């Protein structure tokens with residue numbers, strides 16, 4: 001079996017080399033000829049899988065993307081050609097939720113803003129939005145959930161309409177898929193009109209797709225004096241982003257909100273399971289076989305924590321300011337894609353075991369840390 005995999009997908013050889021011959025490709029530069037005689041194509045988000053790319057594919061049986069978003073894949077075309085398709089739903093939901101939490105605490109520290117008592121609107125309550133909501137329950141932040149689709153199909157029992165959410169919230173975070181047309185279109189969901197109506201100083205986070213916010217309209221509003229706090233992981237027209245926006249952004253990053261080692265590895269593993277299912281082979285390899293031991297594994301809490309202390313614990317595992325600094329120092333020399341390719345290791349909160357003697361055990365566990373209660377000893 002011939003397997004063609006994106007060069008930025010980790011652990012492909014470890015998972016797939018027993019199944020066939022693995023070759024790598026540069027995700028933004030895959031030529032249609034490279035698909036001749038290929039059985040399995042494994043992509044990340046930067047490869048457009050469309051009619052042109054598949055024009056030379058003579059024996060393709062499986063296409064997989066190790067991502068949550070599938071806006072780069074023509075799934076109808078795959079179905080018409082009887083090519084099996086898998087994405088990796090939820091693979092990096094924890095990573096994105098933790099990116100947002102790291103951003104909230106860093107913002108709180110830099111602006112001396114207390115998070116408790118503030119209102120956060122979560123736009124799109126799927127794997128990521130739900131994970132974020134679950135982690136933040138109990139933090140004293142009021143959460144407004146906006147997801148008309150889940151509300152209408154009865155899988156979410158609360159929903160607030162977008163414009164009402166934007167008018168009520170202090171912070172807003174977007175977790176919608178990129179939908180280019182139709183009733184629930186998300187392309188430029190935050191458009192010029194909505195940007196102009198946002199409260200002055202509102203914190204706006206986008207870790208979904210760049211096109212969900214009209215970047216040019218955002219820049220125009222900021223240049224005309226609109227005051228906003230911005231956290232942008234995703235940008236329109238990546239990798240050629242609107243760099244003039246950077247000076248107005250508090251925390252910026254190169255589309256890495258989902259790039260924990262666990263998140264990326266889960267994506268590869270989910271495709272491995274999909275290929276094994278299609279070819280009727282037992283899937284014997286698991287994530288635990290491959291994830292390295294994290295650099296930091298344990299901390300100890302003795303007494304009542306302040307919000308500031310909680311932020312410090314979050315930032316022990318992941319501080320968004322590292323990624324903001326990397327982008328600002330290196331974007332011009334290295335470029336967006338090279339920064340993504342060389343992204344330094346990042347782990348999830350669950351890799352930190354907390355020996356806890358405080359009353360905050362439940363909250364720390366809710367955030368995702370591995371809490372070991374020591375009160376009883």
Ligand SMILES: NC(=O)C1=CN([C@@H]2O[C@H](COP(=O)(O)OP(=O)(O)OC[C@H]3O[C@@H](n4cnc5c(N)ncnc54)[C@H](O)[C@@H]3O)[C@@H](O)[C@H]2O)C=CC1
Pocket residue numbers: 068069070089090092093096123124125126127128129146147148149150175176177178179184185186207208209233234255256257258259
């Ligand atoms: N920055 C990054 O590294 C990453 C970005 N993403 C992006 O985040 C998106 C969301 O991921 P998941 O939560 O896993 O997807 P999901 O499909 O589980 O959830 C998306 C939710 O958005 C809702 N939605 C759709 N249109 C909406 C609208 N107009 N208004 C409000 N809600 C709407 C859907 O009903 C659904 O519940 C992905 O499609 C992907 O584009 C995903 C992973 C990593």
Ligand SMILES: O=C(O)C(=O)[C@H](O)COP(=O)(O)O
Pocket residue numbers: 043044045046066067068069070092255257258259
């Ligand atoms: O899962 C998604 O959707 C994402 O956006 C990824 O986390 C980032 O995608 P890559 O560009 O690394 O494939």
